[in-house]
Amino acid sequence: MAIAWLFGRFLLFLSSTFFVLLPSAFSASDSEALLKLKKSLTNAGVLDSWVPGSPPCNGPQGPWRGLVCEGGVVTGLRLEGMGLSGTIDVDALVQMKGLGSFSVENNSFTDNILELNRLELVIVNNEKGVFGLTDLMKASAEVLGNGPLGSSYKVKMANGVEVTVKRVHQMNALGSDAFDAEVKKLRTLRHPNVLTPLAYHYRKEEKLFVYQYLRNSSLLYHLHGDGESGGVLDWPTRVKIVRGIVKGLVTRVSSQRICFTRRLEGLFCLQNPGAIQKQTVSPKSDVYCLGIIIIEMLTGERPSRSVYDGNGVTDIVQWVASAFSEGRRAELLDTKIEGCRNSICSMEKLLRVGALCTNTSLEERIGIKEAVRTIQEIHELRIL
The missing domain is CATH 1.10.510.10 (Transferase(Phosphotransferase) domain 1)
Incomplete structure (x- = not known):
């Protein structure tokens, strides 16, 4: 039976392609936020078009490298395979009002996934398509099972993408470091008969795992x-x-x-x-x-x-x-x-x-x- 589905404010997903829905409040322009992000990166010479005084989206040479813009607003960052490293400045990302996607695949960033949990929605691994918080909130969910460790739901979004979401209750005693360590073990599993998570969410009071939904497979x-x-x-x-x-x-x-x-x-x-x-x-x-x-x-x-x-x-x-x-x-x-x-x-x-x-x-x-x-x-x- 379909029920109204609300995930809450946060989801954190595993990989290096992120789709984010950020809060409306921000304290810096896109230009300032991007320059702050660039400063936190190593080997950022490929971002030489990111310079002060030049509009990120409407400069004379076009948008800064790696930007996706709509109506003069930065809506995405596509920084795949640029040889970048360092630690992603999440503060800079949070300051960007219109940012909807952030992809850094095939780089060498410090693994600070839990820090990215400060974003309202972070989705990785776009193998099942791109979806955001609003897509999940509008979707209906079918209860698949309830048990002592939590509940499972099949969520079908408007674009037809189906995922299984497991809400875990008995892991709430785990701190962020311990939880992150366990998730890292899960995401390194490689076996044709093992279904690894597409996503996870960490908050003290709530843990979520997101898997590909496999029909009639159990x-x-x-x-x-x-x-x-x-x-x-x-x-x-x-x-x-x-x-x-x-x-x-x-x-x-x-x-x-x-x-x-x-x-x-x-x-x-x-x-x-x-x-x-x-x-x-x-x-x-x-x-x-x-x-x-x-x-x-x-x-x-x-x-x-x-x-x-x-x-x-x-x-x-x-x-x-x-x-x-x-x-x-x-x-x-x-x-x-x-x-x-x-x-x-x-x-x-x-x-x-x-x-x-x-x-x-x-x-x-x-x-x-x-x-x-x-x-x-x-x-x-x-x-x-």
Whole structure:
């Protein structure tokens, strides 16, 4: 359902092409602000047309190099690939009333991204087109999910561009330096199956991440659909997903930080008893997450929903545990799984691993190595 969408005053995006909406108040002319900006730069000889006493937009030689002007007002700075370095003087940018875009790609500026947060709107990476604060404020947003860490929205602007915005609540305790360090880790990720942020916003009371919106691309969609389509994964495909997850655990890709989630489920896996009681995550939190996904893929039930086990309403972890203890394993398997007629035994073995991974007792829950070994011992999972 579409809802009115207001982001607030600030957004800060990652890269070196910025689109900015600045406040109306300013204390210097464009000329003075540009000269102040030039003074903060190193190797600024290429900006030799930026001289005092010459109108930036209407000089005898035309606009100063790198300027975009409309009606005698500087609306953009295009300084790509000029060999510039130094520290961008954000004060100068703030003083420019009409500035709408600022591009400094392929230069060597000091990384002062957080300082740029003083601008009312800073958008980077124009891969999805140019949009400003007013575009976002006028756009409608569809709630994609709510969880303990925050909410996710699909935002569609008037020009058709769609992005996913994640509002994070539980990171509000992070200071700007710690938050910046975490974002830097995210933006250096390079993998075809990892969606890195297009943008982020830092304020003490609010954190936003902006991602490219990928329609029908999540495991959530392929398992459960959207009410109209999707929701069908055959058995070999589900096996490949489990093998991929296990491979990540085997290679120890920073396993203490691994949490398997489909983003819009609100990090259900972090709601495991150990994490809730001790307010910390550990390798056994990773095991719990692995178990949740195994159970979800084999039962077809969403982790965040309650199920009826014959004795009352419970969650899927308790439902699976009870079914195994009472010998009712067959009723757990998703009847929509295709290509599984001769694989019931392997499916039950894998589901058993899911039950062991989600043991509510942290001490009795199996470890990563045992979980991986047990999965690898299931013959069919090795050959599919």
